[in-house]
Amino acid sequence: MKKYITLLLCVIINFLVALGCSSDDKNSDTPTTPETVAAVAIEKTNSTKIYVHYMPWFETNESSADKKWGYHWTMANKNPNNKDANNRREIASYYYPLIGPYHSGDKSVIENHLLLMKYSGIDGVLIDWYGTYDVYDYRMVKENTEQLIAMLEKVGLEYAIVYEDRVTKSAVDAGKAISVTSAAKTDLAYMEKNYFDDKNYIKVNGKPLLLNFGPIVLQTPAEWTNIFNTLTAKPTFVTLWDQSVEAGDNASGEYAWVYKNSTYLTNFYTNTKPKLSVAIGSAYPGFKDFYAQGGGGAAIGWTIEHNNGATLDETLAMAKNANLNYLQLITWNDFGEGTMFEPTVEFGYTYIEKVKAFAGVKNTENVFPDISQLYNLRTQKKGNADAQRKLDQAFNYFVSMQPTKAKQLLNEIK
Template identity: 65%
Template sequence: MNKTKIFLLAIIGTITTACSSDSGGGSTEPELEILAPVTIAKTNNTKIYAHYMAWFETNESSADSNWGYHWTMANRNPDIVDANGKRQIASHYYPMIGPYHSGDKDVIENHLLMMKYSGIDGILIDWYGTYDLYDYKIIKDNTEQIIALLDKVGLEYAIVYEDRVLTNIVNADKAPSVTAAAKTDMNWLQSHYFNDSNYIKIKDKPLLMDFGPITLTTPDQWATAFSNLNPKPTFLTLWNESGEAGNNASGEFAWVYQNNTHLSNFYMNRLPDLDVAMGGAYPGFHDYYQEGGAGGALGWAIDHNNGATLDATLSLAENSGVDYVQLITWNDFGEGTMIEPTKEFGYSYLQKIKAFAGITSADVFTNISKLYDLRKTHKGDAAIQKKLDQSFYYFVSMQADKAIALIDGIE
């Protein structure tokens, strides 16, 4: 066979292959258009971050097919479903999407899109380190799943370290000392997170927060933990605790306690002395520990007041002039501080944050919820999931009208 004939056959084969890929001779299915995230327009320059718990597990996600502790505490059973379709969980409040697995991509997508359209700039992930003990590794693994989607949505992140667990690590013979265990965790953060382009940087250094200190309570201990880090992080402790970290600390962050007076005192008395300060805003506090058999009553609560508490704490932050505000919290259902949409409060908290951020565009929260519902309804349908993937990219690129049109066409 001569070269000319071979060449002609190759052309015919190519044409035949292209035609056979058409459905019934029509046009091929459009390719997924992967779009870069676009920042939502807002008039408030204050950075808004949401404190995020990555510790939730369901009976489908856990290795032992049991619901995780943070949905059950000591005496709740989410397999019990009431007449309204609500599972029995360890909370006074119920997530709009139901109790979930923190590593579920559909859940993460829902949460991050809700945040983006309410003007939240990023998340502060409550993190228990790298060691495989209790549920610490589960939290780390879930965190990895969350981080994998953050840059696609266009949100930042930083770590809130729980140094309280270090004693447990040593007692389990997984590290020779609490400082050695902390150093291992810090080295891991530097290698895996701190250099990410969307890791939060303050004063050109990675932000690291600590919920305490609880275990490392001297400047020398923190100096040892940070000894391999370059640069050293912009390190914030819980309010009034920076002295325990000494010169290693750059400042403090506010939290929720008893009443708004503590927040006012932080802005008035601590803020002037801090190089870096992160304010706080919360919708209320109503823990479930006593009802859930997880401990005694704390003896205090902060009423949600139909949203007035969130309004008041956002106003305190704005009047203080802080550059950074932490929303306390996105999803701590056990303490009742969640701003995540719930059956009780709907999207009202997100709408308040949206107003604080200075966003004037129309709400799309119900449409984001519909995207989640369609993800679950059509879980095994690859063609529909591809359309939903496209709607996700329209959402992150601030083309909400296209995203809505696409999902509205799916039953």
């Protein structure tokens, strides 16, 4: 009897082993989880830190709660639901994004933007930020900002906040804050708690970098002293050019912007920069606002022509001659003012190619079209889990500076 029991146990064991093998065989074709890899820094010869000003304020009819396109695509009189003969939507800009109008919180869009930046030699993003209060579209801008921040470290890019202090008045006017200084204190406390300690938050002189677009509302040193006194440590605070006097000793420096013509940049580099402990230069491809045409208010009143890239060549050359520690590209995606470095139908990849040359990127392989292909496939294969896993892997290859592997994988996806 013992012999038969032993034999029976052997049969059962062999059956279970065989069943296990069969189960493994069935699962052998199941896509594996994409390999997680650490971001690898791009190699470049220019030591200047290159940052790009970024607008996280775009919304589409699919992303918004009310199913309407956001103001920054429509202004007062444009309707992106209308398409022309080339299937391009009607937007409030003279220029059209290569990937079409988008929602700033869309992970596929963010992935596209950040990979293009990385391979063009950009070190980080300076995010135009409208505070914490639920006024106008500020809440949406904050949410989009945090989607952007979530992916920045994965790609290996830094970031800092450009605070729009004009929002403090909006918060008071809406009855959300008792004073402009209390509104600013709330916003800066949020930054300190949620952003400043991030390992990829930009630090200058050992402290988190904070830019201010202005000051516009908070225009006295006493106000800024009051605001910063509530923080554990004062950030390296940098105002718009010629406006640090409004922050007094609280300001560590100034940054240049875009205005009328290059003589203003010349003056900044020649006369202002030597007096500043922190000076951030600027480079831009042009300026052509759409406000009057879009019914979004009066035109700015001046234009800087793009001149087939000559304007960008000039401002990058000025930056090189100024021997800058920090350069801000103006802007990645302000389509309403026509200052985009983001690839467009009109200019293609021209502007980020010029940034790549300025940065001295050692990887000369042309990967920009492949990064666009990744975005297109994300959209085309939206409901295809297997394809999306492969695209995740392609993203990881791009991030880890293995573009050849990424391209091969993209070409396999049908």
